[in-house]
Amino acid sequence: MAPIPTPxxxxxxxxxxxxxxxxxxxxxxxxxxxxxxxxxxxxxAIITMEYRFGRLNFEVRDGRVTRCWKG
Known part of the structure; x- marks a missing residue:
């Protein structure tokens, strides 16, 4: 069996x-x-819920970040 990769x-x-x-x-x-x-x-916005290592998400309204989360 192959090892589980480290994220x-x-x-x-x-x-x-x-x-x-x-x-x-x-x-x-x-x-x-x-x-x-x-x-x-x-x-x-409708988005998928999978977690992606190394991804940062911004919710932007009127050119400004109103919310930010990882994944």
């Missing part, structure tokens, strides 16, 4: 620090801090 490490970063930032600035900061995928979503 990649995520940046040690607090998603709450992105709330209130302009979306382009938040995305740039997230990439600089090591997030491999950064996803901006409108409020109420």
């Amino acid at each position: 990649p490490a995520e940046p040690q970063d607090d998603p709450d620090t992105y709330v209130g930032l302009a979306a382009p600035n938040a995305e740039q900061r997230a990439r600089e801090r090591g997030w491999s995928t950064v996803r901006s979503l409108p409020p109420g």
